[in-house]
Amino acid sequence: YAREEHTLRELRIFLREVCAKLARNRLFFMFTKPVDVEEAPDYYDIIEKPMDLESMMTRIDQHHYVCAKDFLDDIDLICRNALEYNPDRDQADKLIRHRACFLRDTAYALIKAEMDTDFEDRCQAISADR
Numbered sequence: 001y002a003r004e005e006h007t008l009r010e011l012r013i014f015l016r017e018v019c020a021k022l023a024r025n026r027l028f029f030m031f032t033k034p035v036d037v038e039e040a041p042d043y044y045d046i047i048e049k050p051m052d053l054e055s056m057m058t059r060i061d062q063h064h065y066v067c068a069k070d071f072l073d074d075i076d077l078i079c080r081n082a083l084e085y086n087p088d089r090d091q092a093d094k095l096i097r098h099r100a101c102f103l104r105d106t107a108y109a110l111i112k113a114e115m116d117t118d119f120e121d122r123c124q125a126i127s128a129d130r
């Protein structure tokens with residue numbers, strides 16, 4: 001059990017670094033905090049499950065993520081929300097959709113590049129056990 005806790009501690013340290021790196025990229029500024037109703041007045045009428053990088057950092061500290069897949073599921077949620085809220089063909093919507101896809105692809109690439117597959121396998125085994 002102590003070994004599992006050590007593995008999950010290592011996962012949290014790794015995910016904080018990934019989350020911080022994404023939040024530092026100014027291209028992703030619109031995804032770093034909960035959507036501001038000043039910017040998008042009807043946002044919370046349309047989007048059921050809001051998500052953002054700051055909330056994800058809190059979820060790391062709350063031990064919400066037991067494997068990298070759980071973390072990437074929330075990244076996918078940020079992306080899906082942006083695609084749903086910005087469906088139109090106008091420039092503003094297109095830019096946000098592009099940035100959302102870029103955030104998603106960057107997160108997946110960062111984790112694939114920096115995480116051992118056997119480490120993620122161990123985390124997913126713990127996740128399955130819980």
Ligand SMILES: CC(=O)c1nc(NC(=O)[C@H]2CNCCN2)sc1-c1cc(O)cc(O)c1
Pocket residue numbers: 029030031033034035036037039040081082085086088090092093096
């Ligand atoms: C993150 C997101 O999904 C988002 N979408 C927007 N869409 C629009 O403004 C589109 C909607 N269709 C009509 C033309 N305007 S603004 C916006 C946003 C940007 C920020 O700098 C901060 C913030 O909290 C939210």
